Amino acid sequence: MVASIKSAGKLSESSIRSQDDLEKVVEQEQPKKKWRWRVDTSDAPKEIFNRTLYLSILVFGVLGSARGYDEGNISGTLAQVSFKKTFGLSDPHKSKDEVANLKSNIAAMVQLGSIGGSLLAMYTVDRLGRIRALQQVCIIWIIAAIIQITSKNVGQLYAGRLIEGFAIGQTTTIGPLYTAEVAPPQIRGMCGCIFAGAVYFGIMMGYFANYGTALHMLNTSQVQWIAPTSIKIVLAGLIFIGSFLLCVESPRWLVKVGKVELAAQNLSKIRHLPPDHPYIVGEVADINELIAIEQEAISGSGVFDKIREILTVKSVRYRFFAVATMSQLLGQWSGANAVTIYSPELMGFAGYKGVERLKMTAVLGVVKFISAYASAFFIIDFLGRRKALYTGITLQMISILFFAIFVTVVPNATEDVPLPLTASEDRAAKAALASLYLSGVGWTMGFNSIQYLLGSEIFPLRIRSFAQSAIMVLHFANQYGNSKALPKMLLSMHKFGAFYFFVGIMAISLFWAWFFVPEVAGRSLESMEDIFSLPWYMIGRKGAELCPDHSEVSKIHVNSSGHGNAYDGKLDYDEKTSVHHDEGNSLMVKDSNEKDLEKEVKK
Structure with a gap:
């Protein structure tokens, strides 16, 4: 600020008696900022926080409900009597192990397809652009839903869920990338968490759709599971229409493909500022400068060049393996997704039966939905990435530990035909249920906010979509393994053992978050390279300060x-x-009147 006032008025040294006098003037000019429970955006042009930005982010953010609705829907559908009868889950000739395997295959088929979808996103997101990629995802999603609701055998159901996975796998690259690229730095975390929160918006809708049909439809009716599954078509259609009416293509992608003039126009639209405004010119200059540096650093842009860069460039290797990969590995094995997908069964562990399981599962969806958006609006940018992660992991770990102790102390609650609970055991069961809800709060505050956000923030633009897609391959591969493993872990580890395993993973996660994850809240995307150029042992603990x-x-x-x-x-x-090399644009700088500024300084 001191430098800016000097250069703005081009003051002579004699006009200012001392540096201290000038700093006092600066302090008087700047109003004291009041503490408030949200990010301070008063230092940025107010126009950049506008309706166009929020509507564009809303469409791409709601895309997160694709994955969420499937998880919430399939968890209740697996418990529906008509679904069990149609696809052999209630077949008395099948052993417990066979039923568990069939159940896990049905639940995990979308995760398996999502691995392929994430690989496909490496091509579609950069080749088609963010908006066109979103639109083709919606079309695939609708086709997959139609295949599922017309299924008469488990083979067709597998095919429909596998194809749906190809759509969902792409959403986890498209949504976070777009929101990170268009959001101002001050609220980038919040905008990125709109996608993460929409996952739980979808889960909540899926839970309530299943609960409603179980409550009001006959168990023998196929509509009991077909109606909730059909809602996927409605969701995909609304997002598809919204992408045409409400969205502006990412300026950063346009610069990357050489459409600089269109990028400036789109940035102007989404910031509600004229194209020659200093903020627009400065942001375009940042993007251009970074791309110029990247193009000098590498000669190729093929798949093998990107893989080689991830493996051989030290700063990129750290980002990929130490931060993004570990966030997926630790997050997926912390137990949160197992709780989401198999929540009706876990509600049975806490003493609930029949439709009551679906009711309490629906309440879990509400808790996660509210906590996800509370974290998005009041925590992730205000506290920062690291503190949010610490707090969330700690709360999740304590809650899962309590549930593990309950299952250990009251093993009869987990029996297929549970014995009646004593008064004290019944109170403990209710506390165990509350601990599951609190674990959901911790997950949405910590790992769920970070797992999509970090990958979309920290990678260079030249490999951002490729790296995010690769990370999402790991995301779904681990989720698939987790979904397949939990039923058998509950059988082989005496049911409580799986939850102690999750607690151990979260204890490791706390150290990882402290040592490896840097604070990047409020930084521009183009400034990330500086942090990751530090020695590896300083990046997480001291990167933001240095x-x-x-x-x-x-x-x-x-x-x-x-x-x-x-x-x-x-x-x-x-x-x-500030030095600019943009030939097409220049900052419109007003030459200040030196005498007027000198008078103000003297005052």
Whole structure:
């Protein structure tokens, strides 16, 4: 700020008696910021937080409900009497192990298809663009839903769920990438968590759809499971229409494919600022500069070049393996997805039977939905990535530990035909149910917020979509393994053993979050390289402190006193430390009147 006032008025040294006097003036100009339970955006142009931005992010964010609705829907569908009868889950000739295997195959088939979808996203997201990629996903999703609701045998059901996985696998790359690329740095975490929260919006809808049909339809009616599955067609259709009416293509993708002028126009639309505004020019300059550096650093852009870069470039290797890969590995084996998919069975462990299991499962969906968006709006940007992760993992670990102890102490609650519980055991069962709900709160605050967000933030633009897609392959591979493993873990590890395993994973996760994960909240995407160029053992603990954000956008501030040097005093821009090479555009800098500024300084 000191440098900006000097350069704005081009003051002579004699006009300012000392550095201290000038700093006092600066302090007087800047109003004291009040503490508030949200991110402070007062330093940025207010126009950038607008309806166009929020509607675009809403469409891509709601895309997260694709994965969520399937998880919530299939968890209740597996418990529906008509579904069990149609697909052999209630066949008395099958052993417990055979039924568990069939159940896990049906539940995990979408995760298996999602691995292929994530691989497909490596091509579609960059080749088609973010919006066109979203639209083709919606078409695949609708086709898959139609195949499922017309299924008469388990083979057709497998095919429909596998194809749905090809759509869902792409959503986890498309949604987080788009929101990270269009969101201002101040609220990028919140915007990214719109997608993560939509997962639980979908789960909640799936839970309630199953509960409603179980409550009001006959067990023998096929409509009991067909009606909830059909809602996938409605969701996909609404997102498809919204992508045409409400979305603006990512400016960063447009710059990447050489459409710089269109990128500036789209950035202008989504920021509600004119194309020659300093904020727009500065942001485009940041993107151009990063791409120029990247193009000098590498000669190829094929798949093998990107794989080689991940394996051989130290800063990228750290991001991929130490941060993004570990967030998926630890997060998926922390037990949260097992709780989501098999929640009706776990509610039975807590003493609930029949339709009551679906009712309490639906309540779990509400808890996760509310906590996911509470984390998005009030935690992830306000506290930062690291503190949110610490808090979430700790709460989840304590809650799962309590549930594990309950299952150990009251083993009769987990029997197929549970014995009546004593008064004290019944109270413990209710506490165990509450612990499952709290574990969901911890998950949404910690791992769920981070697993999509970090990959979309930390990678260079040249490999961002490729790396995010590769990370999502690991995400679904681990989720598939988790979904397949849990029924057999409950059989072979005395039911409580699986939950102690999850507790151990979360204890390791706390150390990982402290040592390896840097704080990147509020930074521009183009400033990430500085942090990851540090020695590996300093990145997580000291990266944010040692490498402040020096991007052009970070140097543009709202100047409420009216004495800035851009746009008639509305903005203050640090010219001294800013150099631009954009031939098509230049900053519209107002030459301030030196005498007026000197008078203000003397005041």
